[in-house]
Amino acid sequence: MKKLAVIGDPINHSLSPKLHNFWLKKYNIDGEYKALRIDSKNLEKEVTRIIEDGYIGFNITIPHKERIKYLCDEVSEESNIIGAINTVHINNEGIIKGYNTDCLGFYRNILDNLSENDNLGKSALIIGCGGASRAIIYSLYKNNFKNIFITNRTKEKADNLKSDIDKYIEFCDIEVIKWEEKDNYLPEADLVVNTTSLGMGGNNNLEISMDGSKKSTIFTDIVYTPLETNFLKRAKYQGNKIIDGLGMFLYQASYSFGIWFGVTPEVDKESRDLIINELNSRK
Numbered sequence: 099m100k101k102l103a104v105i106g107d108p109i110n111h112s113l114s115p116k117l118h119n120f121w122l123k124k125y126n127i128d129g130e131y132k133a134l135r136i137d138s139k140n141l142e143k144e145v146t147r148i149i150e151d152g153y154i155g156f157n158i159t160i161p162h163k164e165r166i167k168y169l170c171d172e173v174s175e176e177s178n179i180i181g182a183i184n185t186v187h188i189n190n191e192g193i194i195k196g197y198n199t200d201c202l203g204f205y206r207n208i209l210d211n212l213s214e215n216d217n218l219g220k221s222a223l224i225i226g227c228g229g230a231s232r233a234i235i236y237s238l239y240k241n242n243f244k245n246i247f248i249t250n251r252t253k254e255k256a257d258n259l260k261s262d263i264d265k266y267i268e269f270c271d272i273e274v275i276k277w278e279e280k281d282n283y284l285p286e287a288d289l290v291v292n293t294t295s296l297g298m299g300g301n302n303n304l305e306i307s308m309d310g311s312k313k314s315t316i317f318t319d320i321v322y323t324p325l326e327t328n329f330l331k332r333a334k335y336q337g338n339k340i341i342d343g344l345g346m347f348l349y350q351a352s353y354s355f356g357i358w359f360g361v362t363p364e365v366d367k368e369s370r371d372l373i374i375n376e377l378n379s380r381k
């Protein structure tokens with residue numbers, strides 16, 4: 099039986115077991131995907147243990163996405179640049195390789211939701227500079243975005259992100275803007291992404307003025323609880339296209355599954371409803 103897991107701390111809330119076990123069954127793979135809580139101080143010991151235990155791969159979530167790199171034999175190009183790994187595969191020779199599927203997942207979700215009349219453009223405003231933001235910025239760079247404005251409550255983190263990524267990219271300007279000035283840059287953006295946890299159930303909403311934004315600007319959020327955050331609701335109300343964050347979660351998982359099994363599950367209504375129902379049952 100193929101053993102898989104998601105490792106993190108906390109981990110109880112993770113939806114990954116639900117989704118991957120559904121796909122394992124769907125593709126007739128004899129396997130099991132578990133959620134394993136691993137404390138930061140035991141990361142090395144526990145990862146060694148699960149590999150010895152025969153696991154063929156695992157996903158990584160907060161707070162281990164950066165440190166896991168030091169336990170890998172190889173690291174993919176994108177995860178090296180992004181500085182975070184969310185997927186590990188242990189191959190038949192026992193080589194441990196790290197990947198980042200958040201970047202592919204983010205962009206695929208955007209593409210999947212575009213219709214003929216939509217214009218994705220070349221200029222983006224990225225709100226928040228955590229781990230997810232790095233993957234998103236890299237995916238936009240890879241897909242020919244030319245101007246990426248980044249802003250973060252703690253500006254130092256935005257400055258660090260820029261200096262980390264700048265050395266790997268060309269023909270794309272990453273500009274750090276002050277948190278208080280983000281309203282001024284929104285009208286310039288073709289795509290606006292909330293990568294902070296603002297708007298998630300129980301948290302404050304993202305405060306941003308949408309005055310002067312283009313009719314064609316697309317708004318998206320990585321938060322998917324609720325599916326339509328206050329930020330997305332406001333953008334929709336003024337007539338802009340919105341893309342919710344659930345697709346990014348589903349696609350990053352689908353790409354991880356592809357790394358482990360060579361088959362990339364379709365992200366369809368069935369998989370989306372599976373997660374929506376699970377979220378509703380937890381309310």
Ligand code: ATR
Nearest residue numbers: 226227228229230231250251252255293294295296
């Ligand atoms: P993820 O992996 O999902 O990106 P993360 O690395 O913890 O998670 O990043 C969380 C992001 O949400 C950060 O940009 C964080 O801003 P700070 O760097 O200033 O902490 C942002 N964030 C969280 N709470 C916030 C709040 N109340 N106001 C503004 N930004 C917030």
